[in-house]
Amino acid sequence: AKRDLARVVELDQANGAGKRELALVKKKIQEHKAKSKKSFANLFERAGGVYDDREREKEEKAAKKRREEEALQQAYDQEKGRREEAGEAEISFKDWKEQKEAAEKKAKEEEEAKAKEQRKKEREARRKERREEKDELELDEDDASLMKELQRGYCYFRRNQSAEEKSLIGDIAPKKVGGGGDGPSTPGGHGAASMGAASPASASSGSASAWNSDGTTWEEKDCSVWARDTLESMLQRVTVAGEDHQGASVSAKVTKVSKVDGDASVAVVRGKARYLFDLSAEMDYEIELEEQGAASGKKYRGKITLVDITNDALDDMEVAVVPKGAAVPPNHKPQVDAVVQDLRNEIKAKCIPEFAAAFQTSQ
Structure with missing residues (x-):
């Protein structure tokens, strides 16, 4: 359309309508170009934004590294000046840096060890406190009395009874519990609480062993x-x-x-x-x-x-x-x-x- 109108105006310089149409077409073309240019510019801006964060992160890391190097150099210069004033031997930047890093590492390890030991002490204190609270809550008067007796220990003195004693108090010789016999308990029988690698099922019934049927002994x-x-x-x-x-x-x-x-x-x-x-x-x-x-x-x-x-x-x-x-x-x-x-x-x-x-x- 632009070429046709331009040809008309070229052949007829007095054609005012052709000139107006040509000017209008040129304006439309310029507006379209400007709009297209703006659209493509925004497209590249959006695509470039994907990498902005990474570039910014790289710049921040580089700036941080420069600040650390400057601070390190400044600290070395101060140490170098101190050594000169004190008449001490000169030390290279590399050796000074290695000594500094070794000292910082040692200090950090000592601090971590102290913190770990402190946490351990605090855990032990909490566990001890919980045990004491638990004992106070769970042990009634009879249990507390029983525990005191256990702490003092039990003694059994074996002796032969006279006929008169047997008639008065009966036969006090130890007997096997739950075995159906009258003989004494044997090792591995029911005369003691089992301390093997049991599962909870073996003790989860809420009842004591036969030898502890009244439940007065901690099992x-x-x-x-x-x-x-x-x-x-x-x-x-x-x-x-x-x-x-x-x-x-x-x-x-x-x-x-x-x-x-x-x-x-x-x-x-x-x-x-x-x-x-x-x-x-x-x-x-x-x-x-x-x-x-x-x-x-x-x-x-x-x-x-x-x-x-x-x-x-x-x-x-x-x-x-x-x-x-x-x-x-x-x-x-x-x-x-x-x-x-x-x-x-x-x-x-x-x-x-x-x-x-x-x-x-x-x-």
Whole structure:
């Protein structure tokens, strides 16, 4: 249209209508070009925005590194000047930096050791306090009297009775309980509480042994092996999965339970069963993150330690997570941190309470 109108005006210079139409067409073409230019400019701005955060992050890291290097150089210059004034031997920047890093590392390790020892003392104090409170709440007057007698110890003096004594008080010779005979108890019989590796079922009936039918003696059965094996099996099955807002699939699971330590037992006092355990555990975990369109997923590993798994204070259990291997890149860190927290919650809020319930209800 522009070419045709231009040809008309060229042939007829007095054609005013043709000139007006030509001017209008030129204006429309300019407006269209301006609009197209603006659209393409916005498109490139949006595409460039994808990389803005990464570039900004690189610049911030570079600026931080420069500040640290400047501060380090300034500290070295001060130390160099101090040595000159004191008449001490000169030290190179490299040697000074290595000594400084070694001193900082040692100080950090000492601080961590002190903090760890302090946490241990606090845990022991809390456990002692809980035991004392538990004893005060659970032991009635008869139980307290019985415990005092046990602390003083029992003595049995064997002697032959005379005929007159037997007629007065009867035969007091020890007899086998529940065996149907009149002979004395034999080792391995029912004359003592079993302390083997029992399961909770062997003591969860709420009743004492035949020799302790009146329930006045504290009877305790060891369930440590059952508890350690069961907790290990339950932890080994822990797994969580999720999907972040960008569509990346991320999951975490316990790959290996390396250690479960501690004790567990069922105590029966006055016909009432009490389920006691004090355990700890260590395990390895693995996180797998798969991004859409990626040829293969990324894997990150670490270690989880559980401390103070006790029957009377599950909420006080400590969960420590330590990553291992390659560091998590910044673009994956939010997803990895989120799934690690989910894994912690799965262990603390679900797996451990389920173990405690199984300990009390297992038959």
